[in-house]
Amino acid sequence: MDLVKVKNLFLEEKERVKTLKDLENFRQTFLGKKGLVSQLFKELKNIPPEKRKEFGREINLLREEIETFIRQKSEELKKLELEQKLKSERIDLTLPGDTVLPVGSKHPLSAVIEEITEIFKGMGFTVETGPEIEREDYNFDMLNIPKEHPARDMQDTFYVNRKGYLLRTHTSPVQVRTMLSKKPPIQIIAPGRVYRRDDDPTHSPMFFQVEGLVVNEKVNFANMLWVLREFLQKFFETPVPVRFRPSYFPFTEPSTEVDIGCVICEGRGCRVCKGTGWLEVLGAGMVHPNVLEACGIDTEKYRGFAFGLGVDRFAMLKYGIDNIKLFYENDVRFLKQFASL
Ligand code: FA5
Numbered sequence: 001m002d003l004v005k006v007k008n009l010f011l012e013e014k015e016r017v018k019t020l021k022d023l024e025n026f027r028q029t030f031l032g033k034k035g036l037v038s039q040l041f042k043e044l045k046n047i048p049p050e051k052r053k054e055f056g057r058e059i060n061l062l063r064e065e066i067e068t069f070i071r072q073k074s075e076e077l078k079k080l081e082l083e084q085k086l087k088s089e090r091i092d093l094t095l096p097g098d099t100v101l102p103v104g105s106k107h108p109l110s111a112v113i114e115e116i117t118e119i120f121k122g123m124g125f126t127v128e129t130g131p132e133i134e135r136e137d138y139n140f141d142m143l144n145i146p147k148e149h150p151a152r153d154m155q156d157t158f159y160v161n162r163k164g165y166l167l168r169t170h171t172s173p174v175q176v177r178t179m180l181s182k183k184p185p186i187q188i189i190a191p192g193r194v195y196r197r198d199d200d201p202t203h204s205p206m207f208f209q210v211e212g213l214v215v216n217e218k219v220n221f222a223n224m225l226w227v228l229r230e231f232l233q234k235f236f237e238t239p240v241p242v243r244f245r246p247s248y249f250p251f252t253e254p255s256t257e258v259d260i261g262c263v264i265c266e267g268r269g270c271r272v273c274k275g276t277g278w279l280e281v282l283g284a285g286m287v288h289p290n291v292l293e294a295c296g297i298d299t300e301k302y303r304g305f306a307f308g309l310g311v312d313r314f315a316m317l318k319y320g321i322d323n324i325k326l327f328y329e330n331d332v333r334f335l336k337q338f339a340s341l
Pocket of ligand 1: 155169170171172196198199202203204205206207208209211212249252280281282283284285306307308309310311312313324
């Protein structure tokens, strides 16, 4: 093997090395066990003794040169490959995600509660709340419904495992709580969940009510009728027919139930209005003196009116929904229809 040829080959081949794989092949060719440098060493024995030392020195120099090249090239190529890898795997954090998560929307009952609240706020009412697990005396006794009173059967109750407590059957106990904690003048509404053992297309075991209470020196039945009529016109945005029927609630005297012309069938009679053309939407009346007294309000000085409306019923009428269950099934196809609320 000729030293000059190997040197020239080295100069040529080193230019061809572009990858780490090329470099490995290059190393095998020159420095491998049977590589060109080994072959040159094997030539030593054929060299005349006086030139052998010089020849050996030159092979060693060539080997060092090749090794230096391999070391430097290896570092250079490794760096290059890393840079390319980083470049190809670069994460662009500004890119939008692949899947767009579905955006939820307001539940129609929440939207209706907000709307009702806004209308009453506009008439000077403030908002009060109370617990859903309520004291039995606040839910019944202090509202003039003593134990064994037949009026307790009007609202079939869920009792809880703690004596003296129940799932409130209406929002009226918030009236008691407010009168016990605040002095008149009082002008509040109390939206919230209530529970009854009821179940049919217009009755649900859990539903929403909004209670209203006004206590002041000069309030009368006519004021109440005005407030309720005004509210109904604002809520339904059209002059809906309104009908006040004499009724009975133990906590109000006189009492009325308020019906509106069925907005589903426009009074012709349908499943929702049970063929009557009218829908009962709320109960109301002048607060019974027994209730005011139980809450420590001077009945010589103050009078009050109160009302309670079924939010689900209002939502069904506003959006033409004929089954209350739809509000609680959480079927996205149903809920999506209210995405703009
Ligand atoms: C009451 O609950 C009285 N506390 C309302 C009241 C307050 C009267 C203040 C006077 C003064 P009533 O049981 O009628 O009343 O219920 C009021 C409204 O709740 C009804 O008009 C109806 O719209 C709605 N409602 C009653 N039961 C259900 C039910 N199971 N599912 C859905 N809505 C119901």
